[in-house]
Each structure stands twice: as structure tokens, then as C-alpha cells.
Amino acid sequence: MxxxxxxxxxxxxxxxxDSALKHATGAxxxxxxxxxxxxxxxxxxxxxxxxxxxxxxxxxSRALELPGVHAVVTAADIPGENDVGxxxxxxxxxxxxxxxxxxxxxxxxxxxxLETARRAxxxxxxxxxxxxxxxxxxxxxxxxHYVLPPSEFLRGKPGPALADAPHRIxxxxxxxxxxxxxxxxxxxxxxxxxxxxxxxxxGTQHPTEVQHLVARLLGxxxxxxxxxxxxxxxxxxGKESQATIIAGIAAxxxxxxGRPVKCRLDRDTDMMVTGKRHDFLxxxxxGVDDDGRVQAVEMTLAARCGWSVDLSPGVVSxxxxxxxxxxxxxxxxxxxxFCKTNTxxxxxxxxxxxxxGMMAAEAMMDQIARTLNLDPLxxxxxxxxxxxxxxLTPYHQPVEHFRLPEMLDEVLASSDYAARRKxxxxxxxxxxxxxxxxxxxPVKFGVSFNKPEMNQAGALLHVYTDGSVSLNHGxxxxxxxxxxxxAQVVAAVFGLDLDRIRPTATTTGKVPNTSPxxxxxxxxxxxxxxxxxxxxxxxxxxxxxxxxxxxEKSAVVFERNMVRAGNKSVPFGELAELCHVxxxxxxxxxxxxxxxIHFDRTTNRGRPFFYFAHGLAxxxxxxxxxxxxxKPLRTDILHDVGASLNPAVDKGQIEGGFVQGLGWxxxxxxxxxxxxxxxxxxxxxxxxxxxxxVPRDLRVDLLADAPNEExxxxxxKAVGEPPFMLAISVWLALRDAVASCGPAGHVPKLDAPAxxxxxxxxxxxxxxxx
Amino acid sequence: xxxxxxxxxxxxxxxxxxxxxxxxxxxxxVNLGLTxxxxxxxxxxxxxxxxxxxxxxxxxxxxxxxxADGATITTIxxxxxxxxxxxxxxxxxxxxxxxxxGFCTPGMVMSAVxxxxxxxxxxEEQIREWLEGNICRCTGYHNIVKAVKTGLTDxxxxxxxxxx
Numbered sequence: 001m002x003x004x005x006x007x008x009x010x011x012x013x014x015x016x017x018d019s020a021l022k023h024a025t026g027a028x029x030x031x032x033x034x035x036x037x038x039x040x041x042x043x044x045x046x047x048x049x050x051x052x053x054x055x056x057x058x059x060x061s062r063a064l065e066l067p068g069v070h071a072v073v074t075a076a077d078i079p080g081e082n083d084v085g086x087x088x089x090x091x092x093x094x095x096x097x098x099x100x101x102x103x104x105x106x107x108x109x110x111x112x113x114l115e116t117a118r119r120a121x122x123x124x125x126x127x128x129x130x131x132x133x134x135x136x137x138x139x140x141x142x143x144x145h146y147v148l149p150p151s152e153f154l155r156g157k158p159g160p161a162l163a164d165a166p167h168r169i170x171x172x173x174x175x176x177x178x179x180x181x182x183x184x185x186x187x188x189x190x191x192x193x194x195x196x197x198x199x200x201x202x203g204t205q206h207p208t209e210v211q212h213l214v215a216r217l218l219g220x221x222x223x224x225x226x227x228x229x230x231x232x233x234x235x236x237x238g239k240e241s242q243a244t245i246i247a248g249i250a251a252x253x254x255x256x257x258g259r260p261v262k263c264r265l266d267r268d269t270d271m272m273v274t275g276k277r278h279d280f281l282x283x284x285x286x287g288v289d290d291d292g293r294v295q296a297v298e299m300t301l302a303a304r305c306g307w308s309v310d311l312s313p314g315v316v317s318x319x320x321x322x323x324x325x326x327x328x329x330x331x332x333x334x335x336x337x338f339c340k341t342n343t344x345x346x347x348x349x350x351x352x353x354x355x356x357g358m359m360a361a362e363a364m365m366d367q368i369a370r371t372l373n374l375d376p377l378x379x380x381x382x383x384x385x386x387x388x389x390x391x392l393t394p395y396h397q398p399v400e401h402f403r404l405p406e407m408l409d410e411v412l413a414s415s416d417y418a419a420r421r422k423x424x425x426x427x428x429x430x431x432x433x434x435x436x437x438x439x440x441x442p443v444k445f446g447v448s449f450n451k452p453e454m455n456q457a458g459a460l461l462h463v464y465t466d467g468s469v470s471l472n473h474g475x476x477x478x479x480x481x482x483x484x485x486x487a488q489v490v491a492a493v494f495g496l497d498l499d500r501i502r503p504t505a506t507t508t509g510k511v512p513n514t515s516p517x518x519x520x521x522x523x524x525x526x527x528x529x530x531x532x533x534x535x536x537x538x539x540x541x542x543x544x545x546x547x548x549x550x551x552e553k554s555a556v557v558f559e560r561n562m563v564r565a566g567n568k569s570v571p572f573g574e575l576a577e578l579c580h581v582x583x584x585x586x587x588x589x590x591x592x593x594x595x596x597i598h599f600d601r602t603t604n605r606g607r608p609f610f611y612f613a614h615g616l617a618x619x620x621x622x623x624x625x626x627x628x629x630x631k632p633l634r635t636d637i638l639h640d641v642g643a644s645l646n647p648a649v650d651k652g653q654i655e656g657g658f659v660q661g662l663g664w665x666x667x668x669x670x671x672x673x674x675x676x677x678x679x680x681x682x683x684x685x686x687x688x689x690x691x692x693x694v695p696r697d698l699r700v701d702l703l704a705d706a707p708n709e710e711x712x713x714x715x716x717k718a719v720g721e722p723p724f725m726l727a728i729s730v731w732l733a734l735r736d737a738v739a740s741c742g743p744a745g746h747v748p749k750l751d752a753p754a755x756x757x758x759x760x761x762x763x764x765x766x767x768x769x770x
Numbered sequence: 771x772x773x774x775x776x777x778x779x780x781x782x783x784x785x786x787x788x789x790x791x792x793x794x795x796x797x798x799x800v801n802l803g804l805t806x807x808x809x810x811x812x813x814x815x816x817x818x819x820x821x822x823x824x825x826x827x828x829x830x831x832x833x834x835x836x837x838a839d840g841a842t843i844t845t846i847x848x849x850x851x852x853x854x855x856x857x858x859x860x861x862x863x864x865x866x867x868x869x870x871x872g873f874c875t876p877g878m879v880m881s882a883v884x885x886x887x888x889x890x891x892x893x894e895e896q897i898r899e900w901l902e903g904n905i906c907r908c909t910g911y912h913n914i915v916k917a918v919k920t921g922l923t924d925x926x927x928x929x930x931x932x933x934x
Contacts, residue, residue, distance in 0.1 A: 016864055023872030024860040024879060026806015026846035033805035181907050183810045183818055183873035233808070233873030234907050267811040479871025479908050648867045652909060656870060659910030683815040683905065691898040691911040698912055 010491035010498055011714050014648030018484040018503055019231065019477075030233050031187040031201050032264050040189075041070055043253060043263035044117035046107035046124045047273060048099035051135060051342040051676030053128035055097060058107055063120035068112040070257045072124060078252055080219025086209060086241040088148075091308045091345070093217060093248045099128065100307035101342050102677045103272035105245065110253040110261050133342035135676045137174075137281050137304045140339035147305045148313065148338040153320045153394040153604045156331030161296030165287020171367045172284070174751040175359050177304065178277035178349060178664045179680075181688050182478075184233025186274065187264040188247040190254035197224045198251050203232045204243035205476050206516035211508045213244045214251045222508075225251075230505035235478035236660070237348030240516045241311050242274045271681035275347035276670065278303040278315055282360040292368045292379040296331035299323055299360055303353070305338050306345040312338055315346070317450045317601075319353030321395050321608065325361035326404050326442040327383040328390045342676050348518060350660065351721045354445060355728075359752065362441055362728050366735055370747045376732070377417075377440050381408065385444075396605040397446075401709045403614045404442050407638050412440070414701065415618040415636035424620065428740035436633075437737030438620045441729040445722035446609030448597050449519045455594035455610075457525035458511040461490065461533040463541075463586040467561075467573025469494065469501045474514030475526035476506045480720055481649035482522045488645055489527045489713055493534035495558035496572060511589075520613070520718035523645065525592060527713035533590025541586075544579045545570065596710075611710045613717045614640040614703075617658070617726035619695070621733040625741055628760030630734060632662065634697035637726055642708035642717030654700050654723040661727025663689040665752045666734070734759060742766030775839040779804070780848025786835070794838050795819045795830040798845055806846040806876045810905070817904030820877035821845045827884035829903070846876035849883070858924035859883050859917075868917030870908035878904050882918045886925045894919065 022028035046058075060072035075082050075096040085091035095106045107124050111117035134145050162168060189201040198218060202210045207227040215222045227247070232239055250263040265273065281302040287295040301319050305312040316336040323334050365383065369376035385391050385399040392398055412418065417440070424436045448455050459473035471490055477483045483503035491498045508514075515525065538558060546553040551565030562569045570578070579586055599606035617637045623630040637654060644650045667687045671679045680686040707715035731754055738748040741763050750762045771790045776783065779802060786801045798804045798821065807830060810818035814832035821830045822844040849857040859879050862868070869875045878901070885892055885900045892900065897918050898911070906914060 014867075016867065017869065017872075019872055020864040020867075020869060021856075023869045023875040024856065024863045025850055026804075026876045028872050029805065030808070030873065032809070033799075035803075181905075183816060183871065183905065183907050184808070185810070232871065233810075234871040236907070267813065267816075479869075479873075481870070652867055652870055652913065655910035655912045656908045657910075660907070682813055683811050684813065688905060688907065689910075690905060691901040691915060694911055696894070696898075698910075700912075 010488045011645050012643060013646065015484060015488060015498055015646055017481050017649065018487060028231065030184050030231065031189055031203050034189060034201065036262065037191060037260045040260040040262055041110040041112060041253065041257060042114040042117045043249060043261060044109045044121035045105050045269060045273065046109065046121045046126065048095065048102055048104040048106055050099055050128055050130050051102050051133035052131040053099050054131060055095060055099060055126065055128050057127040059125040060107065063109060063123040066116060066120045066123065068116040069109060069120045070259065071110045071253055072107055072120065073252055073256055074107045077256055078217055079255055081216050083216060084213045084244045084248055085309065086311055087313055088309045091310065093245065101344055103344060105273060108249045108253060110257050133676050135341055135343065135672060137279060137302065137339055137341065140341050141281060141302045141337060145340045146338045147309045147340045151316060151320065151336040151604065153334040155392065155394050155396060158296040158298050158331040158333045161331035162285060162287040162298065165295040166290055167288045167372065169288065169368060169371055170285045171364060173282050173359065173363045175280045175282060175356050176753050177279040177346065177670050178668050179271055179670065179686055180236045180238030180276065180349060182234030182236060182238055185265045185267055185270040186239065186243060186246040188250040189260065189262045190250035191260045192254050192258055196220045198254065200225065200227045200247050200251055202227050202229055202243055202247040203239055204229055204247065205235050205240045205478060205518055206243065207476065207506055207508050208514045209241065209516065210244050210247045214248055217248050217252055218255055226507060226509045228505050228507040229476050232476065232478040236350045237352065237518060238274060240348045240518055242347055245273065268681045272678055275306055275310060275345040277349035278305065278346040278353065278356065280319065280356040282363065284360060284364050286364055286368065288368055291382055292372050292374045293382050294327065294329050297329045298333045300335045300337065301357060301360060302337040302339055304341050304346060306341055306343045308345040310345040310347050312346065314450055315348065315353035319357035321446060321450065322354040322357035323360045324394055325358045326385060326444040327361055328385045329394060332394045334394055343672060350657065351724045352519065354721065355661065355725050358725050358728060362732060366732055367747050370739060370745060373745055380442065395608065397607045397609060399612065401611065403640055404444065404616065407614060407616050407640065407703060411616045411618055411636060411638040417618055420620065433625050434622055435625055435737040435740045436620065436622050437733035437735065439729050439732035439736050440616065440618050441732055443615040443722050443725045445613045445725065447520055447524065447613055447718045448594055448608060448610045449515065449521060450599060450608045452597050452599055454515045455521065455525065455597060456515060457529040457592050458514060459526060459529035459533045459590040460510045461530065461537060461588055461590065463537055463576050465577045465580045467500065467571065467576045469496065470504055471501050471530060472504045472510045473526040473530050474506065474511045475522040476517040480522065480653060481646065482517065482526065484649060485523045485645045486527050486530045489531050490534045493531055493538055494572065496561055520720035520722065522720065523716065524712055524718050528592035529590040531590065531713055532592055533588045536588040536590065537586060540584050541575055541579055544582050544584055545575055548578055611708060613722040615722055615726050617729035619729035619733045621730060621737055623734065623737045623759055625763045628756035628763065630756065630759060632695040632730055635695045635729065637700045638703060639723055640703040640706055640717060641719045642706060642712065643715040644702055645714060645716045647702060650702060650719045651700055653719045655698065657723035658726045659689050659694050661724040662694065662730050665727055665731040666754050667693065669753050669755055738762045738766055742769045773836055775835060777838055777840065778842040780845060788835050790836055792835045793831055794833040794835045797835040798830060804845045804847050808873055808876060810873065817881060818874050818877040820880040820904065822880060822884065825887065827881050846880060849879065857883065859921035862917040862921035862924060866913050866917040866920060868909065868914040874904060874906045878906065878914060882921055885918065886922050890922060890926060892922060
């Protein structure tokens with residue numbers, strides 16, 4: 001039995017997104033678009049106006065008098081356990097005793113319409129005695145105010161090696177957080193069923209987690225809760241743990257009122273209530289030789305976790321495991337700090353700590369080069385991972401199949417780097433008001449959840465007697481094209497046209513106990529599970545086909561919607577009918593677990609990653625030294641997606657990830673006031689990139705002829721997160737432009753996001769040094 | 771105070787009775803069931819709610835429905851031909867992968883169609899400037915700009931519909 005892709009190949013082909021037509025015609029339904037069931041109630045939240053306070057009273061009597069109000073719930077009204085802690089318990093859905101940030105949900109109202117709910121929420125009187133908050137990340141670091149004890153990655157003897165190094169360089173940068181700004185705000189619709197059952201339509205990347213925690217909140221078994229999601233209007237990590245808050249509130253109100261309840265947060269509430277990307281204070285102490293080669297390094301990565309743990313253990317672990325980026329550290333100690341502040345509880349966001357860890361590595365490389373008057377590109381190349389002896393990561397996983405050295409040569413040539421480097425230097429040597437910057441940055445991103453047990457997935461596949469296929473798996477569609485890619489995999493296994501495969505809404509009722517769609521792993525895991533299910537069914541069908549066609553099973557081929565053996569064939573649909581008549585099952589589950597991986601969380605050693613995805617970006621910018629304003633001029637990207645399942649979808653991830661990273665590092669700024677109120681809680685004050693903020697000249701290439709050495713699904717590589725970090729090249733290019741304003745050896749002081757204000761200050765500091 | 775409003779929506783005469791403070795986006799979505807018009811920011815900045823009122827693009831989440839009394843409104847649902855043939859701008863977004871999660875797409879398409887009215891031969895720079903009021907968080911805009919360019923060209927060539 002052989003697998004021959006059909007004429008218009010199902011895999012390795014740029015098929016349109018499975019919902020493209022529906023998106024373009026407005027027919028795609030998101031949760032808020034679903035027809036509201038009879039008696040559906042709407043929700044508004046009552047949130048804390050204190051950053052830290054002891055609650056002394058909640059009086060809902062005036063709210064309850066308002067016509068149309070059905071319920072106001074507080075912690076006391078939750079039927080089960082008031083806890084939505086994703087990793088460690090102790091994170092109440094509704095505040096109990098104390099509030100820990102401005103925006104902390106204290107109560108929730110269900111009313112006949114949204115306006116009534118909002119009016120009622122404003123009438124709920126909350127009283128409290130203020131406590132002293134910790135709002136600043138540095139303050140939390142100084143006070144060792146943590147949500148968890150520090151974590152450490154150690155290899156070799158960094159202390160003595162640092163002392164012996166010819167040059168010792170210390171540095172630090174602050175890297176800001178980021179709001180997800182998914183275009184569709186968080187939403188859930190809870191529908192009470194018979195008995196104590198609850199059906200929840202939840203815009204979540206993690207239906208199983210929502211199911212688990214809704215069951216806990218309602219005090220019922222998991223089998224009484226079904227969570228379903230067809231699609232999300234973007235998620236980016238923000239709808240992993242945080243979606244539980246919204247679904248939990250809808251479910252509790254639905255239980256208390258006995259009615260369907262919808263909870264859709266308006267944009268301001270969404271931004272005030274939900275967690276964001278962790279901001280980090282990154283510090284390092286590095287010893288290098290005269291050529292800029294690292295001898296030893298000690299780094300501290302201090303994360304603002306916000307008020308609770310949420311997913312911070314995973315985020316900090318991934319930050320630590322990416323603080324090497326592409327570079328070998330002979331002796332290394334990396335310390336992660338879980339800082340507690342009275343702000344939103346920070347959470348998963350594309351890259352999951354990886355980007356912040358890489359920023360430490362890249363800022364450090366830039367500083368080494370400038371301090372020693374070396375070419376930053378050369379310093380990077382010299383520090384790349386190499387053959388045995390120079391290939392061990394700080395978590396003791398050897399780097400195999402490292403593609404960056406060859407990719408670097410390729411992108412330097414295709415981007416005409418050498419000539420442009422000279423041109424930029426010549427431009428800056430004229431000493432004008434405008435300065436240019438050019439920089440190259442690599443990405444090496446570990447693929448697999450850091451936690452080995454999360455690397456598993458299930459699928460459920462049915463072939464119907466007309467030959468059409470119904471596909472279900474544990475992954476969720478948030479726009480990234482997962483449903484398209486997994487359907488392509490199934491089409492390839494059966495030799496069917498893609499339109500014969502119908503992806504169906506993710507539901508805990510079909511595939512149980514799933515992992516979140518996160519860590520870029522959606523296709524790797526669910527594609528493989530679906531492939532296994534499809535191959536199971538194909539194998540059974542091949543038996544029937546062999547008998548029907550009078551051939552050996554080994555001669556049976558599935559291609560072009562037909563099943564052939566020699567010169568005989570039967571249409572796929574007809575074979576499905578024959579299987580049914582022969583009482584052969586046309587339904588199967590598929591289960592996949594990633595091989596080879598292991599990780600010991602007590603020693604922080606192991607092989608957490610199945611493989612690495614690689615990328616490189618060359619970015620050029622121009623800054624105005626009188627205003628700090630800047631423009632991205634050109635970016636060239638070469639990215640490694642293995643053998644791409646869908647080049648169009650993958651390029652879309654690369655372009656979108658790069659631009660999202662560019663927003664993070666240059667314009668998206670979260671500002672809290674002295675009372676801990678987030679002042680940037682709408683697009684009026686929180687600036688994400690628009691069509692004019694991105695390089696006009698953006699050239700994206702996929703690394704050609706580069707199948708994954710590991711046996712992933714059709715030898716593809718994960719693509720969701722890695723390209724995000726390509727934007728570090730833009731931040732480095734801005735530093736390069738700023739550096740031209742100072743004397744040789746000047747190291748720009750430029751925190752992220754590099755807003756015009758910060759660029760202007762850095763330019764001024766560079767000029768003052770001169 | 772309840773008001774009775776008459777509008778022509780996607781070619782059909784519609785009569786709705788709504789509160790005087792009802793927003794056009796809510797009337798379209800809730801009263802008329804036209805949920806392709808999305809609400810992303812509630813404050814007229816993200817552009818997901820863009821529709822045409824008397825042929826001009828408008829952010830419906832901050833327009834009172836009462837202001838649209840007597841108006842002719844087109845939403846994303848009214849753009850394709852009755853037989854389902856896509857409008858050239860819709861076809862271009864689909865063909866050029868100018869979408870990922872799809873939430874911003876209806877507003878993008880409606881906005882881009884209005885650009886054709888104002889600037890049928892818009893340059894890339896003009897397209898990017900025009901789209902400043904429409905936020906996309908997924909694509910990085912590269913394919914959206916390509917789609918709009920193609921859509922504008924195809925609209926001029928008499929509504930040529932892209933292959934597929």
C-alpha cells in the first residue's frame with residue numbers, strides 16, 4: 001500500500017483557508033454571531049477599582065431592583081469551588097476576601113439585555129479597605145515579592161569561568177508586555193441542559209481546561225460539561241487560561257438563573273480584566289574573549305507575573321530555555337524570577353516567554369559587539385551553536401540539525417547585506433538628521449510543550465457511505481489555518497480532494513482530555529493524530545478493496561478520489577459503501593504522542609524539544625534624530641518550516657508573526673498609573689500596527705528543500721510562534737541607527753518597546769556621550 | 771423612547787422599531803440578524819463594523835440607527851451577487867489569502883470597496899493610508915494590501931471575478 005498524493009496535491013500546496021469564503025462573505029459565525037436561544041441573558045462584570053484591598057462589603061440590592069436583572073453573583077454564589085487556577089490552585093473566579101488588581105472581577109450581573117446588565121453592574125456597591133500594592137516590576141524584584149520561588153538552569157561552572165574571562169560585560173534591558181488584541185474579544189455562551197449538564201460555547205484555545213474548571217466551579221463531574229468552539233477571531237495565547245474566566249462566569253450565571261447566558265467582554269473590559277504578555281527585566285553578566293566569544297554567562301530573567309501564577313511557570317521556563325537563542329554558552333547559569341505585582345495576571349502570548357528570553361541573548365550580543373568594536377553580525381556567527389563540544393544547551397539538550405549557519409549565508413546573499421551595510425554606514429557617516437540602521441537576527445525555537453505530558457493529541461474521523469469524511473480533533477481554529485492543514489493531511493492519506501473532508505467544531509464530547517492549541521504544536525500534534533486515524537480506516541478499507549478488486553492488499557493505492565489496484569479501480573465513495581455492507585467500521589480515533597522528549601523539572605535538564613525551527617531576518621530602518629520617529633524600510637526573512645504543508649498559510653503566519661513582534665518591540669506600550677490603573681485599555685491609547693506601520697518592502701522566503709529530519713507530519717515544522725521573534729531584527733536595527741549618533745564603542749540604552757520617545761532619549765544619550 | 775425606522779438594507783426595505791439610543795451595528799446584528807458586521811472595539815477604531823450608508827463607508831458601532839432612517843445600507847452580506855457570485859473585492863481577499871481569523875475581513879472588504887469609489891487607481895501608499903482605520907491582528911497586512919490592489923483592478927475591469 002503506497003501513498004501517492006492526488007493530482008492537485010493535498011499537502012505541500014497553498015490551499016485557501018477552509019473558511020476563506022465564509023470570512024469574505026460574513027457567513028463565518030463567531031460566538032457573538034450565534035442565534036441567541038430563547039430567554040438568553042447578557043452579562044456585565046463588577047470589577048475592583050483598587051489594586052489591592054480587603055473587601056468589606058458587596059451590596060447588590062439596588063442592582064437587583066432594576067427591571068430585567070435576573071441575578072448578581074459573587075464568590076458566595078458559586079455552587080462548586082471558586083478556583084480557576086490553571087497550574088496551581090488559589091485563583092478565584094470572583095474575588096474572595098481581597099482584590100488584587102484594578103479590574104479584578106468581584107461580581108457578575110445577568111440581565112435581559114447588555115445595557116440593563118451594565119446599568120445594574122454600576123449599581124453594585126463594593127466597599128473595601130485599601131492595602132499597599134506592589135505595582136512596579138523593579139520593586140517586586142528588590143523585595144523578592146514572588147508568586148513562586150526562583151527557577152534555575154545551570155551547566156558548567158559559570159562563576160570561575162566569568163572571573164577568568166578576558167572581558168566581563170554587564171547589562172540590562174526592560175522589555176515591555178503586550179496585549180493580545182485579538183479582534184474578537186473574549187466571549188462565551190452557556191446553555192443549561194438536562195440534569196446538571198452544561199453546554200458552553202467558549203472562545204478558547206483550551207476546551208478541556210474550560211471543561212475542567214467549569215465542572216469545578218459548578219461542582220459537577222467533567223462528563224456533565226461540554227465545551228465547543230468552531231473558531232475564534234484571533235487568540236494568540238490570550239484565550240488559553242484566560243478564557244476560563246469568561247466561560248466560568250457565563251456558566252455560573254446560567255446555573256444560578258437556569259437560563260442561557262452570554263458573556264462577551266467589550267474591548268475596554270477585556271483589556272482591564274485579562275492577562276497579557278509578561279514584561280521582563282533582563283540582566284546579564286557575561287565573560288568573553290577578544291573575539292567576542294562567550295566564555296561564561298549569568299543571566300537573571302525577572303518576569304512580571306501579575307497577581308497570580310496562571311501559566312507563569314511555563315512562560316518563565318520557556319524564557320530560560322530560549323535565553324541562549326542560537327548561541328552556545330560554555331558555562332551558564334540562568335535564573336528566572338516569578339515577580340508578583342498587583343496587576344492583571346500575565347499569561348500565554350505567542351512565543352510564551354521565548355521572545356523575552358531571546359531578547360536577553362540578542363541585546364547581550366549587541367552589547368558585546370559594540371563594547372569590543374566588533375561587527376555584531378560576526379559576533380553572532382562566532383557564538384552560534386556548533387559541532388559536538390559546542391552544541392549543548394543550558395538545559396543539556398544537544399542542538400541537532402542546526403540550520404542557521406547555512407541559512408545565514410543564504411539570507412545575507414539574497415538580501416544583498418554586505419553592500420547595504422556599506423551604504424548604511426556611508427549614509428550615517430554624513431552625519432545628517434536622519435540615520436539608518438541595519439541588523440540581522442536569528443531565531444532558534446524549540447518545538448514541543450516544555451511539559452512533556454502535554455505533547456499528546458487525539459482525533460476522531462468518520463467516513464460516511466458516500467465517501468465524505470468528517471474530521472474532528474482536539475486542536476482549535478483561531479485563524480492560523482489549523483483546520484485547513486489537518487484536513488489536507490487527511491485528504492492526502494485517503495487520496496481525496498480537500499473538499500471531501502469536513503473539519504468540524506472542536507468539542508470535548510468528541511475528543512477528550514486534550515492539550516491547548518498552543519506552543520506552535522497544533523499541526524504537529526493534531527495532524528499526526530488525524531493521520532493515524534485516517535491510516536487506521538484506510539487500512540481497513542484496503543482489505544475490502546483488495547477483495548473487491550481481486551488484488552493483493554499491498555497493491556491497493558488510494559489516489560484521485562479512487563482506490564486502485566493494477567488496472568482495476570473503485571471510486572472511494574463506492575468502496576465506503578462496500579465496507580459498510582461488509583460490516584467494516586469506517587470510524588476511528590487516532591492518538592499521537594511526541595516521541596523522544598523528556599524533561600526533569602527539578603533539575604531543569606532533559607530533551608524538552610522534539611526539534612528546533614529556525615529563522616533569520618535582515619531589517620533596515622531609518623530614524624529621525626530630532627523627533628525619534630522612525631520607519632521600517634525593508635525586511636528580508638528566510639524561515640524554516642521544514643516541508644511546508646501549506647506555503648500560503650505558513651507565509652501568512654510568518655508575515656503576521658513578524659508584524660505582531662514589531663508591534664511588541666516598537667509601539668505597543670502598556671501604561672499603568674500610580675494607583676495601578678491600566679491607562680491603555682483601548683485602541684485609542686494602545687497602538688497596534690496598522691497597514692502603514694510595516695515595511696513596504698517585506699520579502700519572505702521559506703527555506704527550500706528542507707524536510708524536517710524528525711518524523712513529523714509530512715516532515716513539516718511548526719510555524720505559529722517562531723516568526724514572531726524575527727522582529728528582534730527591527731529593534732536591533734533601531735539600536736544600530738541610534739549607535740551611529742554616538743562614538744565608537746557606544747552601547748545604546750534602548751528598552752522595549754522602542755517608542756519614538758525612547759529612541760529620542762537614546763539618541764540624546766548617544767550624542768551626550770560623544 | 772422607541773423609534774420606528776425605515777431603511778433599505780442590502781436591497782430590501784426594512785422597518786425596525788428600536789430605542790432612540792440603539793447603535794446601527796446592534797440593529798444590523800441583533801434586529802436584522804446580519805452578523806457579518808462585527809464589533810471589535812466598540813469605539814469606532816478597529817473598523818470591523820464598517821458598512822456602507824448611502825454608498826459611503828461608516829463605522830456602524832458609533833452611528834445611531836436613528837441617523838440611518840431613510841438610508842440605503844449595504845453590509846458584507848449584500849456585497850455578493852444574489853446568485854452567490856463574489857464581489858471582486860471579496861474574491862481578491864479569498865484568492866490572495868488576505869485573511870486568517872476572518873474577524874476583520876468584512877470591515878476590510880467594505881472599506882476597500884469604498885476606496886474604489888474615492889480613489890479607483892489607488893497606489894499602494896494610498897491603500898495603506900486608507901486602511902489605517904481597519905485593524906488586522908493576524909496577517910501583517912501584506913496579503914490584505916495585495917488583495918485590495920487586485921480588487922481595485924478587477925472592479926475596474928467590469929467586475930471580473932477571480933478564478934475558482
